[in-house]
Amino acid sequence: MRLSLFLAAVLLVIALLMAAWVENRRPQALAVTPSLTGETEFCITCHADLNEISPSHPVETFGCVICHGGERLALDADLAHSSMRGGANPSDLSVVSESCGGEQCHSGSPAEARDHIQRVQTSIQATYAGAIANMRYTYGAQPDLNAIFGIQAVQDSETATGIPALAAFDPTQENNPSLQTFAENCLYCHLYVEPLDRQEYTRFTGCAACHTPLTDHAKQDGIPDDVHTLTTAIPYTQCNTCHNRGNYDLRSMTFTERADHPTSRLEDYYQPIAQFTQCEYTLDCVDCHTRQEAMGDGDIHANQKDIEYVQCQTCHGTLEALPAMQTLTDPNDLAFRLAFLNPVINLALGDTIIVTPKGEPLWNIRLLPDGSYEQFGKATGHRFTFRSVMGSNCQQNVDEQESHYCHECHAVER
Amino acid sequence: MRPNFFHHLHPPSIPAEQSRWRYTLGAGGLAVFLALVLGFTGILEMFFYSPNPADAAQSIQIISYHVPFGGLIRNLHYWSAQLLILVSGVHLLRVIFTGAYAPPRRFNYLLGLGLFVTLILDDFTGYILRWDQDICWALVTGTNLLKTIPGIGTFLFRITVGGQYACESALLRFYTWHIFGLIFLAAVLMVWHLFRVRRDGGIAVPPPEARPDRERITRFALVRREVLAMLIAGAALILLSIFFPAPTGVPITDPAVVTEEARAPWFFLWVQQMLKWGDPFFWGVLVPSVFLLLLALIPFTFAQPEPAELGQWFPASARSAQIAAGILLLVVLLLSLKGLTS
Numbered sequence: 001m002r003l004s005l006f007l008a009a010v011l012l013v014i015a016l017l018m019a020a021w022v023e024n025r026r027p028q029a030l031a032v033t034p035s036l037t038g039e040t041e042f043c044i045t046c047h048a049d050l051n052e053i054s055p056s057h058p059v060e061t062f063g064c065v066i067c068h069g070g071e072r073l074a075l076d077a078d079l080a081h082s083s084m085r086g087g088a089n090p091s092d093l094s095v096v097s098e099s100c101g102g103e104q105c106h107s108g109s110p111a112e113a114r115d116h117i118q119r120v121q122t123s124i125q126a127t128y129a130g131a132i133a134n135m136r137y138t139y140g141a142q143p144d145l146n147a148i149f150g151i152q153a154v155q156d157s158e159t160a161t162g163i164p165a166l167a168a169f170d171p172t173q174e175n176n177p178s179l180q181t182f183a184e185n186c187l188y189c190h191l192y193v194e195p196l197d198r199q200e201y202t203r204f205t206g207c208a209a210c211h212t213p214l215t216d217h218a219k220q221d222g223i224p225d226d227v228h229t230l231t232t233a234i235p236y237t238q239c240n241t242c243h244n245r246g247n248y249d250l251r252s253m254t255f256t257e258r259a260d261h262p263t264s265r266l267e268d269y270y271q272p273i274a275q276f277t278q279c280e281y282t283l284d285c286v287d288c289h290t291r292q293e294a295m296g297d298g299d300i301h302a303n304q305k306d307i308e309y310v311q312c313q314t315c316h317g318t319l320e321a322l323p324a325m326q327t328l329t330d331p332n333d334l335a336f337r338l339a340f341l342n343p344v345i346n347l348a349l350g351d352t353i354i355v356t357p358k359g360e361p362l363w364n365i366r367l368l369p370d371g372s373y374e375q376f377g378k379a380t381g382h383r384f385t386f387r388s389v390m391g392s393n394c395q396q397n398v399d400e401q402e403s404h405y406c407h408e409c410h411a412v413e414r
Numbered sequence: 415m416r417p418n419f420f421h422h423l424h425p426p427s428i429p430a431e432q433s434r435w436r437y438t439l440g441a442g443g444l445a446v447f448l449a450l451v452l453g454f455t456g457i458l459e460m461f462f463y464s465p466n467p468a469d470a471a472q473s474i475q476i477i478s479y480h481v482p483f484g485g486l487i488r489n490l491h492y493w494s495a496q497l498l499i500l501v502s503g504v505h506l507l508r509v510i511f512t513g514a515y516a517p518p519r520r521f522n523y524l525l526g527l528g529l530f531v532t533l534i535l536d537d538f539t540g541y542i543l544r545w546d547q548d549i550c551w552a553l554v555t556g557t558n559l560l561k562t563i564p565g566i567g568t569f570l571f572r573i574t575v576g577g578q579y580a581c582e583s584a585l586l587r588f589y590t591w592h593i594f595g596l597i598f599l600a601a602v603l604m605v606w607h608l609f610r611v612r613r614d615g616g617i618a619v620p621p622p623e624a625r626p627d628r629e630r631i632t633r634f635a636l637v638r639r640e641v642l643a644m645l646i647a648g649a650a651l652i653l654l655s656i657f658f659p660a661p662t663g664v665p666i667t668d669p670a671v672v673t674e675e676a677r678a679p680w681f682f683l684w685v686q687q688m689l690k691w692g693d694p695f696f697w698g699v700l701v702p703s704v705f706l707l708l709l710a711l712i713p714f715t716f717a718q719p720e721p722a723e724l725g726q727w728f729p730a731s732a733r734s735a736q737i738a739a740g741i742l743l744l745v746v747l748l749l750s751l752k753g754l755t756s
Binding site: 001004005009011014015016018019022023029042071073074076079082083 | 478638639649
């Protein structure tokens with residue numbers, strides 16, 4: 001009996017020592033108490049190596065949980081991750097309002113240009129309304145090209161385009177099998193959906209589709225740390241994940257994926273009939289195309305061309321008029337905020353920048369004392385200079401100023 | 415050797431038969447040990463647990479991950495609670511299958527049965543205190559079952575959950591029931607039950623003249639056996655706690671949302687399975703009550719064992735009680751198994 005008692009006591013001591021050893025082996029918990037929430041979180045216990053997502057989202061202010069959700073106190077990976085919003089991508093449009101929204105964040109007032117979420121959800125990149133309307137019209141499901149359906153139902157109570165709402169497109173309600181085929185094969189490049197499985201198409205959904213540009217390296221290695229990035233310096237390669245995927249064959253009504261890995265921007269751009277001037281294949285898309293064009297202006301639009309409005313003349317003016325410009329006098333001007341987010345240009349009060357006809361600042365283009373302009377590539381930081389049309393030898397009719405007229409002389413042979 | 419305090423809790427000597435593992439399985443004694451562990455670890459948890467819907471699940475995460483040895487303490491509490499239900503059930507079955515419920519132990523049998531029910535309820539309330547999404551089924555369905563009782567259902571529901579809905583105030587109610595109301599009842603029943611064991615002549619064995627083995631053991635030997643059992647059980651508990659941590663989940667945001675996959679705590683799986691068959695009052699309240707009533711009637715309406723047959727398993731003279739309890743056990747086990755695999 002005494003031996004049994006001794007052995008049992010030894011067993012208990014071993015169990016206690018094991019418990020102490022396990023306790024001792026636990027990693028030292030690392031805490032952050034972000035100033036925005038004031039609630040301590042322990043995510044960096046495991047994620048200390050992760051780079052800060054952007055200079056405008058410093059970790060000591062935001063922490064992790066305010067965007068990602070998750071269990072801030074848990075040190076067990078499964079539990080900690082179990083309540084995360086949108087998996088690894090809190091900007092997925094299904095959860096974006098909770099993750100990125102907020103009056104001082106990205107669902108604030110249009111006047112302060114903080115209404116990104118509202119705008120994106122009604123934007124053509126999210127609704128895909130133009131493609132859906134075109135296909136339904138082509139196959140006789142609707143009598144005109146009016147936008148009726150979007151990927152998700154959206155509403156616009158103060159419509160300026162005359163489209164107050166879109167219903168959710170439901171391919172199962174369509175009688176024409178071609179429309180069902182379209183839904184199955186073609187609806188892979190709106191912001192709600194994961195792209196097709198090919199490296200050229202790889203991107204996230206939601207905001208991160210554009211604002212988290214993926215390098216080839218990042219795409220190959222899955223989701224390494226450099227994916228944890230949000231930026232407004234979006235290279236054209238990111239736009240190409242949707243806008244250079246291949247072509248639709250009108251005879252077979254099928255989509256043909258690109259088989260190659262595009263290298264030359266001029267030669268490999270997908271539309272054989274498209275024409276490009278030098279700036280169109282040298283600059284990045286975001287160097288000219290604006291926030292409203294890409295992310296919507298808060299109204300529901302029927303198709304892409306209704307929201308695209310930047311033309312050659314936006315920067316170059318016409319023979320009779322210089323481009324619209326604005327001299328920065330207000331330190332709170334949106335241009336300064338945008339230049340702060342992507343400091344490729346050292347904007348100062350008193351600088352004159354170009355603005356679009358809708359008043360959007362082209363904050364990366366500044367007037368120089370000699371009357372020419374300097375432009376800084378948002379993704380490259382490269383400096384370019386250009387002149388206005390006024391005072392040049394251009395002989396274009398003043399009433400024919402759309403870009404396609406400029407292409408007739410200035411497009412490069414392909 | 416002079417007997418110390420712990421020796422004095424025991425009779426000076428008892429028949430050796432009363433303390434044979436293969437007869438008693440040590441289940442009653444283990445239950446006392448587990449109850450003591452529960453009390454000790456529970457008090458430690460109270461230093462950190464917050465019975466507030468906004469913080470409850472997070473305070474459990476703090477205990478589990480950030481309090482030094484908090485995880486171990488919580489796991490010990492969890493495993494002691496699960497094992498207490500198991501061990502108490504085994505103890506009950508041992509008493510039935512050895513005929514130990516026969517007079518003069520009828521009253522103590524009922525005390526024990528009451529204690530068993532109290533412990534299940536205490537386990538249930540403790541389970542609710544997690545206040546994470548995995549307990550929603552039990553919280554919503556369990557409390558709604560009360561409402562189905564004709565006449566007093568709504569009243570019972572309201573005093574249990576403290577309002578019209580099983581939400582905010584329910585947590586405080588369950589907390590108070592868990593650490594005070596039910597524990598108080600369980601403590602009284604347990605002490606009474608132990609007292610009655612001695613008052614009724616110790617563990618059931620045949621009268622002295624019918625005993626084949628007249629050997630007795632001293633309180634010193636008895637305490638040594640108990641200590642041995644406690645040491646082994648303690649080591650087993652610690653090892654269980656190290657390798658199988660207690661479940662921790664995401665805090666409840668809306669208790670009304672019950673997911674399809676939600677599973678009842680393991681000791682109520684059999685009830686959950688029956689609830690799928692229809693009327694919640696019939697399957698969820700009436701049938702379990704009839705089961706309990708059948709168990710309570712065993713010392714009164716079923717065949718009683720011959721005194722000479724006490725102290726052994728499955729005495730032939732009490733066959734009908736064994737068959738009745740065996741059927742109940744089989745039904746509960748099969749239903750639980752179905753609930754576990756479905």
